[in-house]
């Protein structure tokens with residue numbers, strides 16, 4: 666079950682309302698899972714909301730007579746690059762009942778291939794079960810990777826983080842400029858740009874799903890050589906995550922999701938990103954031309 670976020674991220678009162686609406690069904694809640702810097706939307710949960718969620722999970726745990734873990738996935742928290750954003754406060758600091766479990770990863774700040782993540786929380790049956798399960802499955806990073814990561818954390822992390830966040834900040838500002846100037850009114854909502862490396866866009870009446878003209882134009886699979894290029898010389902493609910994969914298929918955001926997309930500025934250089942936004946503007950035009958009555962002629 667999902668709870669839609671607002672434009673400034675998830676609000677604890679929306680989660681509380683959703684739980685209240687469940688009535689006695691709330692007894693079946695196993696855990697709450699919150700991504701503190703969201704993926705795909707890159708919105709950042711406010712400290713006030715985080716504290717309220719801890720209180721909510723504590724209250725629910727007391728009511729049900731068991732711990733309902735509040736898992737805070739802080740994978741992108743070290744990549745908050747907008748200097749105006751408040752420093753995130755750990756949920757553990759407000760946790761009197763041992764309900765908070767924070768998950769982190771080195772994937773985003775050092776390298777995904779290290780396969781190192783971690784969890785911090787109070788000892789107890791839940792933590793012991795996780796440890797046992799991890800050991801049973803033998804699912805942990807090789808010791809040599811752990812040694813490498815440990816050395817990197819001790820010796821280069823601060824420098825690495827400063828450099829990485831400076832780079833993402835520069836890209837976030839530049840990409841936002843191109844989204845505004847090249848896509849303009851075609852975008853009705855744009856989230857992100859303060860942390861991590863995503864913008865999450867809602868388009869104005871243009872569908873983004875895999876079968877849509879917008880998607881096929883950017884994938885160069887329309888079947889029209891003028892749009893796709895030739896089989897030997899395909900025009901450049903833009904790869905994005907359609908919103909249909911970012912919303913719960915039976916949730917409340919299906920209709921919006923069909924017009925949304927996640928655009929990543931993580932890997933490509935500035936020039937290529939500008940080009941990509943330009944192709945997206947062309948894809949909007951293409952999709953609209955198919956919708957307009959004259960295209961039927």
Ligand SMILES: Cc1ncc(COP(=O)(O)O)c(C=O)c1O
Nearest residue numbers: 700704738740770772777781782
């Ligand atoms: C929100 C979030 N949490 C956790 C992860 C997991 O990262 P990894 O499995 O690479 O440690 C990702 C990766 O994309 C993510 O987006």
